[in-house]
């Protein structure tokens with residue numbers, strides 16, 4: 001089988017195995033649209049608070065805008081108690097009809113962990129089991145009882161508490177259709193290297209395990225995929241079913257089609273500076289639609305700094321980007337390249 005292939009997550013068929021990871025502050029509708037346009041097979045929302053969403057938070061609802069070019073809609077939630085996960089899942093399923101619900105069991109942010117969510121759930125597999133059960137129970141009470149529930153875990157709390165195996169097995173017993181692992185510990189945050197040997201072990205552990213739908217449990221890898229070659233290496237070395245791109249896609253959504261080309265044709269083309277800039281401007285246009293020009297232009301500063309990486313005079317460009325207030329400011333900054 002080619003390294004690039006479709007996957008079944010429970011009953012959900014996804015046309016390929018290259019995904020935009022859930023990334024807070026990035027994977028909103030604008031960026032998911034842009035990634036889909038550039039070859040992502042599915043994009044995850046950033047983590048949405050299961051509690052805030054059913055309590056009526058407008059901010060959380062904004063995270064759930066669907067990219068109109070993507071028929072698939074993967075929503076990630078976080079929560080530290082069963083009621084919140086149940087109520088939040090019910091609300092999201094009924095109002096937003098996602099294609100799958102992913103539970104965050106990897107976030108290392110102290111505020112999230114204190115609430116019992118994020119990587120606290122990789123540390124406490126029994127609790128993770130209950131969260132998955134609560135989400136699955138919510139699906140049963142909607143008109144989409146077969147909606148796949150999945151989890152995203154870390155390797156553990158710290159190097160002396162690697163609980164990924166117990167967490168993955170608990171999630172499986174509770175009924176998940178797929179498991180993504182970012183094989184860093186909570187203590188590592190985003191530092192050091194992610195340990196792909198753990199991903200390979202997880203793939204091996206699940207090679208014969210099936211979901212109630214009859215599909216094989218899918219194992220996806222996340223961590224240090226910064227180039228098409230990295231993605232190919234991850235798929236080859238670990239035999240995982242799919243790859244998630246996070247930091248590697250920031251300002252570089254072209255990585256999806258490039259990876260697809262590398263996997264299917266053996267090579268890929270570089271992207272022109274004009275195309276990079278025009279893609280950033282398109283992302284900004286969608287962001288403006290979803291908020292307003294001032295907010296969108298501010299939000300886009302960090303993202304345009306990523307798009308401009310490697311441009312000649314990039315440090316001077318960055319200084320201008322961090323002051324940009326309007327769409328026209330951005331156009332002026334890049335006019336000499338267009």
Ligand SMILES: Cc1cc2nc3c(=O)[nH]c(=O)nc-3n(C[C@H](O)[C@H](O)[C@H](O)COP(=O)(O)O)c2cc1C
Pocket residue numbers: 021022023024025045046047076104106107152182190222223224225226244245246247248
């Ligand atoms: C700024 C930032 C925000 C993130 N937000 C989320 C999130 O909301 N949910 C999640 O599961 N992971 C989140 N992650 C983790 C990524 O999905 C991914 O697992 C991690 O960055 C490792 O992949 P990479 O090395 O390719 O970046 C975030 C990472 C970063 C850098």
